[in-house]
Amino acid sequence: MRHLIDIQEMSIEELDSLVSVAEDIIANPVKYADACRGKKLATLFFEPSTRTRLSFEAAMYELGGNVLSVSSAGSSSAAKGESIADTAKTVSCYADIIAMRHPKEGAPYVASKNATIPVINAGDGGHNHPTQTLADLLTIWREKRRFDNLTIGLCGDLKFGRTVHSLISAMSRYSGIKFVLISPEELKLPSYVKYEFITEKGIEYKETTDLVAAMPELDVLYMTRVQRERFASEDEYMRLKDSYILTPDKLEGAKSDLSIMHPLPRVNEISVAIDDDPRACYFKQVLNGKYMRMALILKLLESVNEPCEKGNEVGDELRYDLECKNARCITTTEQELPHVFKLVDKENGVYRCIYCESKA
Numbered sequence: 228m229r230h231l232i233d234i235q236e237m238s239i240e241e242l243d244s245l246v247s248v249a250e251d252i253i254a255n256p257v258k259y260a261d262a263c264r265g266k267k268l269a270t271l272f273f274e275p276s277t278r279t280r281l282s283f284e285a286a287m288y289e290l291g292g293n294v295l296s297v298s299s300a301g302s303s304s305a306a307k308g309e310s311i312a313d314t315a316k317t318v319s320c321y322a323d324i325i326a327m328r329h330p331k332e333g334a335p336y337v338a339s340k341n342a343t344i345p346v347i348n349a350g351d352g353g354h355n356h357p358t359q360t361l362a363d364l365l366t367i368w369r370e371k372r373r374f375d376n377l378t379i380g381l382c383g384d385l386k387f388g389r390t391v392h393s394l395i396s397a398m399s400r401y402s403g404i405k406f407v408l409i410s411p412e413e414l415k416l417p418s419y420v421k422y423e424f425i426t427e428k429g430i431e432y433k434e435t436t437d438l439v440a441a442m443p444e445l446d447v448l449y450m451t452r453v454q455r456e457r458f459a460s461e462d463e464y465m466r467l468k469d470s471y472i473l474t475p476d477k478l479e480g481a482k483s484d485l486s487i488m489h490p491l492p493r494v495n496e497i498s499v500a501i502d503d504d505p506r507a508c509y510f511k512q513v514l515n516g517k518y519m520r521m522a523l524i525l526k527l528l529e530s531v532n533e534p535c536e537k538g539n540e541v542g543d544e545l546r547y548d549l550e551c552k553n554a555r556c557i558t559t560t561e562q563e564l565p566h567v568f569k570l571v572d573k574e575n576g577v578y579r580c581i582y583c584e585s586k587a
């Protein structure tokens with residue numbers, strides 16, 4: 228049985244195949260209309276969402292399946308103090324597949340270790356968001372017809388933006404990729420993402436605060452919202468919230484075939500004056516997300532009789548004597564969850580939390 232917790236769990240071949248299935252769904256929707264007849268998807272969303280939850284639900288309905296939904300933490304037993312493990316075991320009795328969004332980093336991973344059905348990470352804190360990456364990949368494919376030889380600018384909150392982390396992790400596996408990381412000093416890409424997916428792989432990259440200067444070389448510009456809910460201080464958010472606002476004048480030096488992307492919701496990062504520009508792709512991304520989630524649900528439901536994959540911790544060098552200091556880690560709220568760290572960089576003796584990837 229397969230889960231999707233981190234986009235790295237999907238090989239390039241599997242990502243290509245999800246894109247092909249999504250393209251086939253777009254071309255032949257009727258062929259898929261009964262594909263999940265009798266199956267139930269549980270959407271467990273402990274954090275706000277419009278697109279991700281509704282696109283999962285629309286995806287399941289369009290496959291002929293049904294949906295059970297928890298749309299806020301306050302409306303489920305989480306509000307009574309139930310653990311993620313118990314929730315996952317419970318929902319496994321009712322549904323065939325789970326999509327979970329949670330403010331705590333590593334929560335869907337913990338769910339996958341306890342559920343008897345496939346679990347999909349629909350966004351965990353400021354950590355990962357693999358299914359947004361699926362939407363992004365189909366969009367890049369449909370716009371560019373290639374995944375290699377692209378210069379990708381990522382702009383805004385690269386620190387807390389989970390969509391950015393998952394997208395970099397996926398794109399770093401294609402050849403000829405260059406990343407331009409555009410953010411204020413305070414919102415730079417976390418060091419583990421930069422190390423694991425950029426510097427360690429020898430990928431070309433540049434860090435800058437200047438969006439306009441970076442514009443001419445970009446094939447893709449991925450704008451992001453400053454993630455207010457992840458800031459420890461409201462003052463700090465207020466200071467940084469308007470760091471980048473894309474207006475038509477800032478596109479003057481841009482390529483004529485630039486693809487302007489954004490996972491949405493936008494606050495003010497992209498002026499509505501850009502919405503009619505043929506280079507704007509963000510509403511196409513929304514629709515592409517539904518098709519990729521249909522392809523993913525099909526793939527994971529097909530995997531239920533396969534032997535379980537190796538877990539994150541099997542075969543790795545682990546330590547159980549360290550404590551995770553990340554306030555957003557699932558270990559801070561799940562009382563009996565063991566703190567487990569794995570060795571990720573032998574040379575420098577770096578251990579990272581298996582749930583949220585924070586350094587020991």
Ligand code: NCD
Pocket residue numbers: 278279350356359389390451452490491492
């Ligand atoms: C993103 C998320 O939730 O991380 N939204 C989405 O799922 N499309 C981006 C965001 O909230 O800024």
